[in-house]
Amino acid sequence: MNVHEFQAKQLFGQFGVPVPRGREITSPEAGAAWAAELNTPVFVVKAQIHAGGRGKAGGVKITKDRAAVPGLVKELIGKTLITHQTGPKGREVRRLLIEEGAAIAKELYVSLLVDRDSGWPVFIASTEGGMEIEVVAERTPEKIIREAIDPAVGFQPHNGRNVAFALGLPSIEPAVVNPFIQMLGNLYRLFMEKNAAMVEINPLVITGDKKLIALDGKVSFDDNALFRHTDVQQMRDLNEEDPLEIEAGENNLNYIKLDGNIGCMVNGAGLAMATMDVIKLAGSEPANFLDVGGGATKETVAAGFRILLKDPNVKGIFINIFGGIVRCERIAHGVIEAAKEVKINVPLVVRLQGTNADEGRKLLAESGLKLEVANDLWEAAQKIVKLTGKAA
Incomplete structure (x- = not known):
């Protein structure tokens, strides 16, 4: 979950990070x-x-x-x-x-996020404040400083000194070295106590009177930990979120809207990513990421259909289900009942694989519904692209 800048700065203030x-x-x-x-x-x-x-x-x-x-x-x-x-x-x-x-003398960049390789929180810092950090990383990667924090020990003063000296703060402005180290410790406390996914200050400025100020701030939170933080939940601004993503969340579906024309309904995030890739390989574009989870019941499939069909860009739907814990014939029943409940007015291709896949495909073929059944992922992708037309 993301919050606004003014909300990020309210949090900064609560944790002793100086803000205007x-x-x-x-x-x-x-x-x-x-x-x-x-x-x-x-x-x-x-x-x-x-x-x-x-x-x-x-x-x-x-x-x-x-x-x-x-x-x-x-x-x-x-x-x-x-x-x-x-x-x-x-x-x-x-x-x-x-x-x-603020009377700006120098702009810096500081952020804190989880390193995916190590699983440790890591500070990212640079003297190139005010610029997009992705641009700095691409053009002048040597100006990016990293300092990993062992979560078993937590932030220590030497971590702060490592960052401060790597930035050259003793030469830039010695008066801010100790406040900078203290500020990093406060950012770490915010990050850990609030279960943040990312904390960013860009720019962090040194003012003419030798003070540090977070001139801009971003904070995003781990959605899975929001139940612990009612204060953070209250910061949510639904006007900043896609209405379909809100509806999906209310139905416990993982949905992200994209710009393509083929709606995807898949069980499992990895399979969903592979499905999006194969649609693109077949010559079209996915309209969304939609993971209905391991159950894929009538209710979740019906909710998925409703969400996909509310997107005017969707010209066809591709259901790709792997029956592992839940058998394919049960999934087929769920698709059939949901399709009867929700009026589907675009081409539909269903690919089932896994436990009792043959039985599931037979149920779909004999259902009387207007849909195409496929055995193979590539075959299914080619079918839905042929039915909807290749992306422009």
Whole structure:
């Protein structure tokens, strides 16, 4: 689960990470009142959406004129921002963050996430703050610093010193070395205590008066641990999520919307990824990732059909089920009953493999439903692509 920048900074403040004074704003009147209270030489008005690239898209405004703040709020609220992360439809701005500006002397980058190879939390840092870290990694990988933290021991001062000295902080600004080490420890506490998946500050700035400030922040959380954190659950903004993904979550389905034209319904994440690959290999594009889980009951299949058919881009559906724990004839019954319940008006190809696959395929073939049955994954992919047409 992702949260807005202003929410990330609220969490930073709770854990002792320095942030600018700021507040969430949803109206020009609230903006004017907060600007009067803030009373700073520079006001920064930032659109709050779950996407990067807001500044380049015109979603960040800076002014020294307090009287101009309400007008900037009015300009941004309701605006659709299109960035490299929103897709062509963009995201509507419903809330803003208004905060004080900072006298920037140096910009750094710091993040904390789990290293997939070791399973340990790892700090990523760079002197190239303010840039997208992926660009830095591609162009100047030598400027990326990594410091893994042994979870059995936790963050130690020497971890912080390793990062600080690798960044050259004693030369850049000696006064911030100890505050920087303390800040890394606080970020680690936030990461572990809140079951975060990623914490990022970009940029982390050194100000003209030799202070550290998290000028921008992102935090995402492990969905599987949200039940432990009611405070984090309350930060969820459904306006920032795809309605179909919300519906899938309510039905305990793992669904991610994509841009293709073939809806996929598969049991098991690995098989779902392979199905998407083979659709592309056959000449088309998957419209989604949808894992119905190991059960694939009538209810889950029906919910999957409803979600897929609500996507106007879906021109055909490919069901790919491996019957292991659940036998294929039971899955076939579930597909048949669900198909009768939900009106399916696009081509449907079903591939069953595993325990009692022959019996399951026979049930589908004799069901009277308008569908194609396949034995082989490649055969099934070719069938659905032929029925729907290759992607443009």
